[in-house]
Amino acid sequence: MWWQLPASELKGIGPKKAHELRKLNIETIGDILGNYPRLNSYIDYSEVKKISELTTGGERQLFAGEIVSVVEKFSQKGKRYSLIVVTDGSAFAEIYFFARQRFLTRNFAAGSKVLVTGRVKPGRTARNVTEAVLQPIGDGENIKEPGILPVYSLAGSLTQTDLRKAVRQALALAAGELPESLPAGLVAARGLPGRFEALSSIHFPESFAKLQAAKNRFVFEELFLLQCGLHYYRHHVKTDKNGVKHGRDGALVAAALEGLPFELTAMQKKAWEEISLDMQDARPMHRLLQGDVGSGKTVVSALALAKTAENGFQGCIMVPTEILAQQHYATLEEYLKPAGCRVELLTSSTRAAARKEILRGLADGAISVVVGTHSLIQNEVAFKSLALVVTDEQHRFGVEQRARLANKSNFSPDVLVMTATPIPRTLALTVYGDLDVSVMKGLPPGRKPIMTLCYTNDKRAEVYAGVLREVGKGRQAYVVCPLIEESEAVEASSASAVHQELVQGPLQGVSCALLHGRMKDVEKEKVMEGFVSGEISVLVATTVIEVGVNVPNASLMVIETADRFGLAQLHQLRGRVGRGSEQSYCVMLTDADKPEALTRLQIMRDCSDGFLLAEKDLELRGAGQLFGLRQHGLPDLRIADILQDMDVLIEARDLARRTMSDPKGAREVEAAIKYQLDDRFCRIFNL
Numbered sequence: 001m002w003w004q005l006p007a008s009e010l011k012g013i014g015p016k017k018a019h020e021l022r023k024l025n026i027e028t029i030g031d032i033l034g035n036y037p038r039l040n041s042y043i044d045y046s047e048v049k050k051i052s053e054l055t056t057g058g059e060r061q062l063f064a065g066e067i068v069s070v071v072e073k074f075s076q077k078g079k080r081y082s083l084i085v086v087t088d089g090s091a092f093a094e095i096y097f098f099a100r101q102r103f104l105t106r107n108f109a110a111g112s113k114v115l116v117t118g119r120v121k122p123g124r125t126a127r128n129v130t131e132a133v134l135q136p137i138g139d140g141e142n143i144k145e146p147g148i149l150p151v152y153s154l155a156g157s158l159t160q161t162d163l164r165k166a167v168r169q170a171l172a173l174a175a176g177e178l179p180e181s182l183p184a185g186l187v188a189a190r191g192l193p194g195r196f197e198a199l200s201s202i203h204f205p206e207s208f209a210k211l212q213a214a215k216n217r218f219v220f221e222e223l224f225l226l227q228c229g230l231h232y233y234r235h236h237v238k239t240d241k242n243g244v245k246h247g248r249d250g251a252l253v254a255a256a257l258e259g260l261p262f263e264l265t266a267m268q269k270k271a272w273e274e275i276s277l278d279m280q281d282a283r284p285m286h287r288l289l290q291g292d293v294g295s296g297k298t299v300v301s302a303l304a305l306a307k308t309a310e311n312g313f314q315g316c317i318m319v320p321t322e323i324l325a326q327q328h329y330a331t332l333e334e335y336l337k338p339a340g341c342r343v344e345l346l347t348s349s350t351r352a353a354a355r356k357e358i359l360r361g362l363a364d365g366a367i368s369v370v371v372g373t374h375s376l377i378q379n380e381v382a383f384k385s386l387a388l389v390v391t392d393e394q395h396r397f398g399v400e401q402r403a404r405l406a407n408k409s410n411f412s413p414d415v416l417v418m419t420a421t422p423i424p425r426t427l428a429l430t431v432y433g434d435l436d437v438s439v440m441k442g443l444p445p446g447r448k449p450i451m452t453l454c455y456t457n458d459k460r461a462e463v464y465a466g467v468l469r470e471v472g473k474g475r476q477a478y479v480v481c482p483l484i485e486e487s488e489a490v491e492a493s494s495a496s497a498v499h500q501e502l503v504q505g506p507l508q509g510v511s512c513a514l515l516h517g518r519m520k521d522v523e524k525e526k527v528m529e530g531f532v533s534g535e536i537s538v539l540v541a542t543t544v545i546e547v548g549v550n551v552p553n554a555s556l557m558v559i560e561t562a563d564r565f566g567l568a569q570l571h572q573l574r575g576r577v578g579r580g581s582e583q584s585y586c587v588m589l590t591d592a593d594k595p596e597a598l599t600r601l602q603i604m605r606d607c608s609d610g611f612l613l614a615e616k617d618l619e620l621r622g623a624g625q626l627f628g629l630r631q632h633g634l635p636d637l638r639i640a641d642i643l644q645d646m647d648v649l650i651e652a653r654d655l656a657r658r659t660m661s662d663p664k665g666a667r668e669v670e671a672a673i674k675y676q677l678d679d680r681f682c683r684i685f686n687l
């Protein structure tokens, strides 16, 4: 089909441009059409004014001109801002960029021609323009072209003209053949523009009304198909197999509780009650356990695993990393073994002989509980009577992987997903739909709040002197770096370079190890064991330690080039300390001056509640990227915004449920999915 052909089949797209398009995730002709213009940046050429004609009541207007100067300035209050002066011969315009907009001026220099939209106010010597969007006008580009023109995101040497030309060619192909990508009944019933009309209008709208109609259609389409995908997935897991009815808490659960070195917190008790009741129900449990980092989820899952074992069934817990699997295995053995429950560990580094033995034990039921990584979903793993499936740090697993694990059971097993990534309610609704949710807020008692500090790199020596002092008192520390090896392209500290620097300099004589994802599993294990046992005092690591690692004696974390991390990730990282009774510290080092980065670090410094941080992250980054849908095994949204389009989302959910419950409707959706311009929805449907 034409939309699957490479973009380079289009005139004007040679190998170089094809390469640059790939940076925008555009491979095929279909991708060209699926790459929507920036939604607030269309240019209406009938509206281009002379600078002298601009009205000055603060309205958004469009004008063109040549850049006279680009300068950095300070306001009277000492705030930095950038100023671009433009003239078209009729008058001058001063365009202001404040705060985070300042970096927008980087690509502009005196002498180049630009098209500007922005809010215009009067000024002393020139028009003052704010909230501006600047677009370079290429040589020979005709700005008198009539109509409303799209503005695309660009990469490399690509120009707006390149993309517009490519889109026009692709639209010509679409005019010949373009199957509908929504069930026809829905398009008619909702009065949506047809697919071709909508695609034409989103790229080259005849009017803003048509543009809006096209946008509405694609927002609906995206959310509807996403909801159909989720429905399909759930239906797929919830087969007609029977659920398992567990008995009331018995001896093994009691023994496990008895053996704990602490009392459960009120939150843990409540979560456990909810889970326990779910398990006693004949209907399969589908529960999400949300608890901030360090809130003590592992012990709750241990009780659930004990419960399934004491009922003569098997339980498994899948975790995303080898390190985490090791650690959970140790914890679960400690809690469950004394109670007479056989626990095993299965990962990619399990030796062949042991592996064979474990596979046998799982198949004949001798093993009650297995902890593992992705290895658990491999085909040769079979269970005698799997009744409970737990996934930890589940945002690392896709829907499909969870389904594969659940499908290893002869029953419809109870499913518990645990996450330390607090998912805001709105996103939970999209991703989990009808999953029940238990929330554990707060931390176990006796923890002191982590002190979070942010320093520029000129304080680095002092920071590491502090590390040395803490280590001298018997504490342990993490040093987290964004990259493994030094790369010229990115000014980020690499773990190996920092490790070398520290052992030769400030941490000379201190037992200091390196941990990163490219090391062999056995090496990683050895290092982790050393750190857990206290033999290693300082662990210089990449984000491999981000999830789940639990070493209570580690009370200090230094995050190098902290601005390179997102809020959610920083919070996860910080959660590695503050797990013991000592005062813990998290020091973020940065030389960033980008306002976005500084805002992020400031929020981190002032806020330790993961749920609050998640909401802030949502505000800062928008719903599309937050804890990306992709992390849940779903495609990112391209045009819909979960927050803004909430009402459409809810409607789409109902419609998806109705459509998918009807075999004819489901077939129609399947066909529609196949006719998408790319395969991002196919993956959910396993098409």
Ligand code: ADP
Binding pocket: 262, 263, 264, 265, 268, 291, 292, 293, 294, 295, 296, 297, 298, 299, 420, 444, 445, 548, 550, 552, 579
């Ligand atoms: P997370 O929710 O991040 O997975 P963990 O399960 O790793 O947290 O627990 C973090 C630490 O808290 C562990 O050292 C665990 O032993 C401890 N812990 C858990 N529950 C309690 C409790 N009720 N009282 C005291 N310490 C607890």
Ligand code: MG
Binding pocket: 297, 298, 392, 548
């Ligand atoms: Mg955990």
